[in-house]
Amino acid sequence: MKRVKADDLHKExxxxxxxxxxxxxxxxxxxxxxxxxxxxxxxGLTQAQVARRMKTTQTAVARLEGGRVKPSTxxxxxxxxxxxxxxxxxxxxxxxxSKRTQRA
Numbered sequence: 001m002k003r004v005k006a007d008d009l010h011k012e013x014x015x016x017x018x019x020x021x022x023x024x025x026x027x028x029x030x031x032x033x034x035x036x037x038x039x040x041x042x043x044g045l046t047q048a049q050v051a052r053r054m055k056t057t058q059t060a061v062a063r064l065e066g067g068r069v070k071p072s073t074x075x076x077x078x079x080x081x082x083x084x085x086x087x088x089x090x091x092x093x094x095x096x097x098s099k100r101t102q103r104a
Contacts, residue, residue, distance in 0.1 A: 033067040036079060040065070043083040053082035 013019040040050055047061040054061070063069050064079065071079075073089070080087040 029067055032071075033065060036065050039080065039083040039085045043085075045083060050079065050082045054078045 014023065040047070043050075045053075047065065048058045051058045051061045061079075064071055064075065073087070077087045
């Protein structure tokens, strides 16, 4: 029995419009999770260490990093500080945004 790799399945499923739309809808959420994990990894900290620095629990940090919660700006600021980073938030125009809307 041949084993199928997750990456191969993902590439195959991306050809399906419904899967692609659902995947793209989650892209921003996963980008945040990836940024959190990268910050903690770069800092060389465990979830428990980040939790202590944030004055919360390891479980709360795990939920945050797992993308199961929508964190507040304050929570993201605390996470950033705990990992030796600073939070930067940026608004970018969507593909269909006109220049008039961008200036308003």
